Amino acid sequence: MKAIFNHFNSLGGLYNVSQENLLDTRIFNDEIKLIEEYLKRDIPKLLWNILKKYQGHGFNDEVGFNVTTNIPILGNSTFLEFGQFLSLCQEASLYLLDILENNSDIFGHDFLPFAEATPGDYIALNISEQSVYFISHDFSDNEQSQIKIANSLKDYFLHLCKHTEENRILEKTPRITSVEYSNDLLSLMQKWKNKETSNKER
Incomplete structure (x- = not known):
């Protein structure tokens, strides 16, 4: 921890986004119990501690996670922004239990969202795997709504980083995404390869 x-x-620390009052221990524990009853699973101690300290908070600077898996909503970017930790305060707009219940089609009882990423999309713990996923609420038929981004909560949290100007420049740099060769070029390459191979055999 x-x-x-x-x-x-x-990374510059965090601030209380909506200036909610900090929940006292009893109310926090009651909220955790409601979530655990809904999921029929215990919340891991690490996430329990993080939510206790940071529920309703966002980072002071632009912070996120560099993903290695393609996430269509990000386009060419590999930087998945961290919006804010979800709240356990019932009056909050990002109230965790409401989000769970209102998005049961994408979370089920396997995923526990703990932060908003891009607006309306979430970072969630897969409780069975103990791994971290990006969960999209808006996806087409040929896209995944659940994309694994980290093997564990600890891995995710310790690899959060600031979005630097250097990263922004790299994201705007054109990248080769696919290559096609003409039949003529492939034929020339094969002839060259055959010639080189036969020369070495002499």
């Missing part, structure tokens, strides 16, 4: 808290501080 200490390593994660220190890492968050190194």
Whole structure:
């Protein structure tokens, strides 16, 4: 836990987005119990501690996670922004239990969202796997709504980083995404390969 808290501080710290009152321990525990009853599973201690300290908070700077899996909604970007931790305050617009219940078609009882990413999309823990997923609420028939981005909560939290100007420039740089060769070029390459191979055999 200490390593994660220190890492968050190194990223510029967090602030209370909607200026909600901090929940006292009893109310927080009651809210956690409601979530666990809904999921029929216990919330892992690491996430419990993170939500206790940071529910309703966002980072002071532009922070996110560099994904290695293609996420269509990001386009060419590999930087998945961190919006804010979901709240356990019932009056909050990003109230965790409401989000779970209102999106049961994409979360089921396997995923526990803990943060908003791009507006309306979430970062969630797969409770069975203990891995972290990006969950999209708006996707086409040929796209996945659940995309794995980290093997564990600890891996996800410790690899959050600031979005630097250098990363923005790299994202705008054109990249080769596919290559096609003409039949003529393939024929020339095959002839060259045959010639080189036969020369080495002599």
